[in-house]
Amino acid sequence: MQQTLLNKTFSEKNHEEALSLNDGLMAKIHNSNDPHYCSSEPFRVSSYALILITKGKLNIKINFEDYVLNHRDILLVLPHSVYEIIDNSSVSFISIHFNKSYLKNKGVFFNSGETYRMSKDIQSHKFSLSKEEYNFIYYDMLALHKKLNVSKDTPQIKNIVHNSFLELLYDIFLLKNKQKNPTPFVHNSRTELTNRFLALVSENFKKEKRVIYYANCLRITPRHLSQVVKQVTDRTAGEIIDEMVIREAKLLLTSHVMNISEVAIELRFSNSSFFGKYFKKQTGVTPSEYKMSNNIAV
16 A cells, blocks of 8 residues: 555656556656646656756756756656656746667667766756757657657557657757767676666665675676776765665655655665664664655645
């Protein structure tokens, strides 16, 4: 019952179900005239999204840090990050949502290690467009939105939609590369190992928080795993595990769905006292202090 409420609160389950019904790709136009068009509570989705601000500004928290998106800003929403919209009263935007299955089925691959690295640097997945660039991307998004609303019985519509999506995606990548030369992300055995580690952690961090567990799964030593992961992500394997656990803990604590003892159980801690010590060591505050200062009113 609690898990059902939790999924409903953060809209993750409903969002993924809607994506699934739409073959993994959706487009939405959000208007500031409707004050209830998006959640005001923290939420996490396991898919990607592109958000283009078409009017006003959006105050948003990404992984519990404050950011402002202004008119003509574009944001790439990354899987498993936590978002909270602080003020949506004066903003309008277009969003394109797509999941990993859609990308994989269409032969488009986002590297897990690169995605993690991007999640640590807001400037790598949020940037501003000039007026000319904005019009370019705005009409790409509108065209995709229009095509997604064409009857699925229309001949070749899936191919038409996919080509429109690819055009948008590559146009954004070209503009981003034009604005700043990114550090190349070399794909080799280290990045492949890191990708496998990140995938394992995202699936198992609640029940397994030991580096040795993941090292055994990957048939390498814990030391070698941490060395490789640090080379790719600039964080050790243990730091990444702790980061995912704390991010999930903060998400659960900001809701009214669970108390601290229930959060400890959800995250597979032996008791709330141990969870409290772990949380304070990582964040500098106790779970109760964090919950009191970050509660979201229902």
